[in-house]
Amino acid sequence: xVQLVESGGGLVQPGGSLRLSCTSSxxxxxxxxxxxxxxxxxxxxxxxxxxxxxGTITDYAxxxxxxxxxxxDNAKNTIYLQMNSLKPGDTAIYYCAGAQAIMADDFxxxxxxxxxxxxxxxxx
Numbered sequence: 373x374v375q376l377v378e379s380g381g382g383l384v385q386p387g388g389s390l391r392l393s394c395t396s397s398x399x400x401x402x403x404x405x406x407x408x409x410x411x412x413x414x415x416x417x418x419x420x421x422x423x424x425x426x427g428t429i430t431d432y433a434x435x436x437x438x439x440x441x442x443x444x445d446n447a448k449n450t451i452y453l454q455m456n457s458l459k460p461g462d463t464a465i466y467y468c469a470g471a472q473a474i475m476a477d478d479f480x481x482x483x484x485x486x487x488x489x490x491x492x493x494x495x496x
Contacts, residue, residue: 374396378488389457394453402446407483411467423451
């Protein structure tokens, strides 16, 4: 049973940075494409970023390009989301997700495994 646990969320001022982490247990982490999704209050969950099993292929939603960077460390069973230049509109619960594929797309139904989420609040 694959388990995903996110961490690193919190309160940050506009323009600030946060780094989210998601650690996996119970499976062969290097075999899973991973992704970040987010859900803002009153809105549907949306795709943020994805990364392939080796980390060589990444994908981003247009609204986070040039601000967010996804990476992974297979030796630590962990993926990261470095978030810079944060805006109030980035306020959401951020979820990591895993798919049994080399690379997965931006549809949440493509992912079998989900974490519980970590809350990010961008406010002055």
